[in-house]
Amino acid sequence: MSAETNASRTGNQHPRLQEFLFSAKRFLKNPLTIVGLTIIMAFAIVAIFAPVIAPPEKPDDPFQIPHDGWMMEPQPPSLEHPMGTLPQQYDIFYGLVWGTRNAFKIGLLIVLANLVIGVLLGAIAGYFGGVVDEVIMRVTDMFYAMPFLVVAMAIVVVIGKGLTSIVLVLIVLGWRTYTRVIRAEILLIRDKDYIQAARASGASHMSIIMRHILPNSIFSVLIVASMNIGTTMLSAAALSFLGLGSDIGYADWGAMVSEARNWIVGPANARLQYWFVVFIPGFVITLFVLGWNLLGDAARDVFDPKQRRR
């Protein structure tokens, strides 16, 4: 490893690029990363090529799952419906394929928004200290103390059920982790000499935070964020499962599992008759979350420069 490191050190690349290439190399050597990457890539391909894999009947409203009649009893996998159907004959396969787009949208959008809010608040708290710090951190404490799921449910019901409300609620409630992490990081570097130097040379608060403090403290937050994409998906799916998401027939994984609740036990002679309703949508959620968690886990091991070279 050391030979490799020295070789890349001798090149006159920008140090940040060098660091990144080194990390990326380590990252890709981990077999679990490869598994995670494969899973996420596969989902990404499904999301991108959704119109090809499951051509919509109504192209202007592709997230509406087509259905054959109104029969309540789910039908097992067949040639026409490769993964079977939900109650009212909604095609599971179609729902899962188009649900992939929603899953990416939900996971990435929420985490990104949380990241922006959390990092800004944490940076302001850590950098300015004093009363500002006290106020921001006490509010963060309040968001930690809240029973997350209950408050989320209540808010969704107040502002109206639906996937958009779920996303909104998770954005409002989810930033708390990042605030704490980035603040702790900033407290470590706030009084370092190079910050003092920047201040002495007349840099504004904004430019010190943006150019000197954030680049040096953002890593640990990004790692937390990468590990949170999966968890966020789980929270969103849980809210959908509890009946706060879209109505039946919309391509949303959590809502699809929620349909499974009434079909756990089959008739006496075939107990597992409806296994596909219970198993398949939930398994897809698990796989998606697992993919992100594997990536996040590897990212934590590799991309943290302080942890790594010990």
Next chain:
Amino acid sequence: MVLILVGVTVIVFSIMMLLPPGQRVSVYVQDERVNNQQLEALIEKYGLDDPAPVQYWRWIKGVFRGDFGYSVVAVTPVIEAFKNYFPVTLELVLIATPLIIMTGVWLGTKAATNKDTAIDHGTRIFAIVGYSLPTFWLGLMLLMVFYGLFGLFPPGVLSNEGRDVLYSGDFQRYTRLLLIDSILNWRWDMFWDALYHLILPAFNLVLLSSAMILRLTRSSMLDSLGQDYIRTALAKGASKNLIERKHARRNALIPVITVSGLLFAGLMAGMVITETIFNRPGIGLWMADAALRLDVSAIMFNVLFLSGVYVVMNLVVDVLYAYVDPRIRLS
């Protein structure tokens, strides 16, 4: 601490106030056929269109008198409902928490002492999968296989016969915790019945939540195994087993205490899904219903209660920390 609780309730109360009074009044309507005039009168009577701070103040005053209002979902006063639902939740949490901690610590120790072997990789995969499983899906799968296929571990808290005994009148409910009451009544059949219904939900929680303890134990075990005093002990010739158990793990468990305290609070708040799936009438199921039907009194009470548990557990953890680690006490 109190400030946090006030803050949390203010935030949640403000959200509830976003609802128009006409919607919140439905709480007080028992008869389906009320005309607009009567609704107006009710809104007037309960002060539902007063400014939000005034209503919050009224709620707080009620809290200090021990009056939390009326829960529409439970069709009883909130306090009564809580007395009924809470023991069901507490029983499951009290059974699950030690199991989760023991499983996590045991697997974490194994992983750390066998670092980079198959055991280590195995527990790592167990942990990542545990993180990734949706609670609701795992619960449904467990029910489908154990209850659906094999007819074991039915949902609910008691069998039909058990329920008959419970309501028969000669079953004294001292603590309202079924396991303990069964012993006090010397009804071992009831004890087994209740325990039988606890196994699957507890197993569900262990599979999902021990991952966190496992990872933490592993990393802090690795930390303490690398310390100088471990090398000293090895040099003295102490056995590996003894070093791992006495020297390394004792120190490694300190951070685990923190997480365990939060785990307890987290399990309480997370009961919404577990109880919905396993059909256990605890505060989780109550809260889910309350949130869906906007039972404001019940929501406010549970938010206050669960935030309170979180804050108190944090305090307990701090005290415990100082107790087990003299270095913290002295500094």
